[in-house]
Amino acid sequence: MRADAQANRDRILEAAEAVFSEAGETGSTDEIARRAGVGIGTVFRHFPTKQDLVEATVVRHFDELAAQARALSAGDPAAALRELIETMVGTAATKILLVGLLTDSSGRVPEAPVQASQRLRRAVGTLLRRAQQDGAIRSDVSVDEVYLLVRGLALATAQRPAKHATQRKALDIVLAGLAP
Amino acid sequence: MRADAQANRDRILEAAEAVFSEAGETGSTDEIARRAGVGIGTVFRHFPTKQDLVEATVVRHFDELAAQARALSAGDPAAALRELIETMVGTAATKILLVGLLTDSSGRVPEAPVQASQRLRRAVGTLLRRAQQDGAIRSDVSVDEVYLLVRGLALATAQRPAKHATQRKALDIVLAGLAP
DNA sequence: ACTTAACCGGAGTGGTCGGTCCGAATATAC
DNA sequence: GTATATTCGGACCGACCACTCCGGTTAAGT
Numbered sequence: 001m002r003a004d005a006q007a008n009r010d011r012i013l014e015a016a017e018a019v020f021s022e023a024g025e026t027g028s029t030d031e032i033a034r035r036a037g038v039g040i041g042t043v044f045r046h047f048p049t050k051q052d053l054v055e056a057t058v059v060r061h062f063d064e065l066a067a068q069a070r071a072l073s074a075g076d077p078a079a080a081l082r083e084l085i086e087t088m089v090g091t092a093a094t095k096i097l098l099v100g101l102l103t104d105s106s107g108r109v110p111e112a113p114v115q116a117s118q119r120l121r122r123a124v125g126t127l128l129r130r131a132q133q134d135g136a137i138r139s140d141v142s143v144d145e146v147y148l149l150v151r152g153l154a155l156a157t158a159q160r161p162a163k164h165a166t167q168r169k170a171l172d173i174v175l176a177g178l179a180p
Numbered sequence: 181m182r183a184d185a186q187a188n189r190d191r192i193l194e195a196a197e198a199v200f201s202e203a204g205e206t207g208s209t210d211e212i213a214r215r216a217g218v219g220i221g222t223v224f225r226h227f228p229t230k231q232d233l234v235e236a237t238v239v240r241h242f243d244e245l246a247a248q249a250r251a252l253s254a255g256d257p258a259a260a261l262r263e264l265i266e267t268m269v270g271t272a273a274t275k276i277l278l279v280g281l282l283t284d285s286s287g288r289v290p291e292a293p294v295q296a297s298q299r300l301r302r303a304v305g306t307l308l309r310r311a312q313q314d315g316a317i318r319s320d321v322s323v324d325e326v327y328l329l330v331r332g333l334a335l336a337t338a339q340r341p342a343k344h345a346t347q348r349k350a351l352d353i354v355l356a357g358l359a360p
Numbered sequence: 361a362c363t364t365a366a367c368c369g370g371a372g373t374g375g376t377c378g379g380t381c382c383g384a385a386t387a388t389a390c
Numbered sequence: 391g392t393a394t395a396t397t398c399g400g401a402c403c404g405a406c407c408a409c410t411c412c413g414g415t416t417a418a419g420t
Contacts, residue, residue, distance in 0.1 A: 002387060005397065028377060039399030044379060144346045145353060152332030152350075155339065159331070166324045170332075173325060177357025182366065182417060208407060219369035224409060 009046050011036040016057045025054060055112050061091070062116035069123035078136035081127045082175065085150050089171070092154035121147060138180040149174050189226050191216040196237045205234060235292050241271070242296040249303035258316035261307045262355065265330050269351065272334035301327060318360040329354050 015036035019027035029050060033040045047053035065088060072080040125143040132139050153174070157167060195216035199207035209230060213220045227233035245268060252260040305323040312319050333354070337347060 002396065004387070008398085029379085030377075033399095040379085041381085041399055042397075045397075048379085050378065141349070141353065142346075144342070145350045148336050148342055148346060148350045149333070149353065151339070152334075152336035153329070154332075155335040156328050156332035159335065162324070162328055166322075166328060169321070170325045170328045173321065173329065173357035174354065175357070177353035177355070184417070185367065188368085209409085210407075213369095220408095221369055221410085221412095222367080225367080228409090230408065 005046075008036070008038050008042055012038065012043055012046060012053075013057060013060060016053055017061065020054065020057060029053075051110065055110050058113045059116040062113070062120045065091075066116075066120045066123040069120070069127055073126060073130070077127070077131040077134040081131045081137070082171075084124065084127060085153075085171065088150055089154045089157055089167070092158035124150075135180065137178050141178060146178070185226075188216070188218050188222055192218065192223055192226060192233075193237060193240060196233055197241065200234065200237060209233075231290065235290050238293045239296040242293070242300045245271075246296075246300045246303040249300070249307055253306060253310065257307070257311040257314040261311045261317070262351075264304065264307060265333075265351065268330055269334045269337055269347070272338035304330075315360065317358050321358060326358070 012032065015032045016027075019032050019035060023031075029043055030040060032053075033043045036043070043053070047056060065084075068087060069084050072084055121143055124147060128137065128141075128143055128146055131137045153167075153170060156162075162170075192212065195212045196207075199212050199215060203211075209223055210220060212233075213223045216223070223233070227236060245264075248267060249264050252264055301323055304327060308317065308321075308323055308326055311317045333347075333350060336342075342350075
């Protein structure tokens, strides 16, 4: 792969994340190409379908979160879990496009994002179990519930930005509900 | 207003709620007209713009929820609050289109849905204060946080249907966090 | 029953968006 | 420096969608 091609690929992915964050899946390919400073043809050579582009963006986003989760697995269990959740909620704008992803035409579910999502889920699960063994989280909750709650907060925040205090307090309430 | 016109208006709104619930704001006007059993022209006479149709659908949905909230204000405070939240989460599919509503072209915020949303917020606030006076909910939370959490659960569920047990448990966690 | 004003339906229009194609430009190898 | 394989760019195509327009239809008042 030529050096300029690789550079363009990166710039396209970055532009895609920005555009999708603002406009959801409605964000047009033209707009992405313009912001990345390349032609439309270039975008479609790297990602033959818009679905491919959306999926690649989501996968990248998830894998970055999973990497952060692994990096956090050294410090204090409860604090680590809280910090990861805060990041997920904070960068929520990107997740908004999952809405469209899961309901693409004809109900087909793309593989790559699902697997990336599962990797992230496993990383969250690891942090959660550690916090449970530490006694900071009650032992009868599973990753499913935590994931649902976090996804919910992330989506709600992405949809309509809330005051920082409100957002923080909502997170406190969830964590209080998770305490033994 | 002629009787058939009124009937058509109702059928259009019903079809719109169904279509938007499934496809989000992407749902086409043609599809709505087909399901309502009317021509496209009829849809656009009742709702000159697609925005108008979306707004009317949302307003209707919110006002139905607010009416239910008022109806619930007789029974047990904690149970009433829980039941309303369950309904809101359960009928979440409709709320998905708020994502598009708030970010319509040029950032204009339509009046009608905002006011309907505030009416619903007030109704929830009433139920909440009653539950707080009853001692079932801690007194340092406001409607803002509750609303954010409920909207989050609703959106997350609408986006990807969760197992009923998971959904129920997540709601339990939130309510546990809301307890004194 | 008859009139008429309101309503209905759907073919047609303009514009947008995803995706294609190929001549021009450029990086890399020798 | 030259050759060439790869990449770039944007005009172009077809599909879809919100919205218009007007001839035909029907409810409602007398």
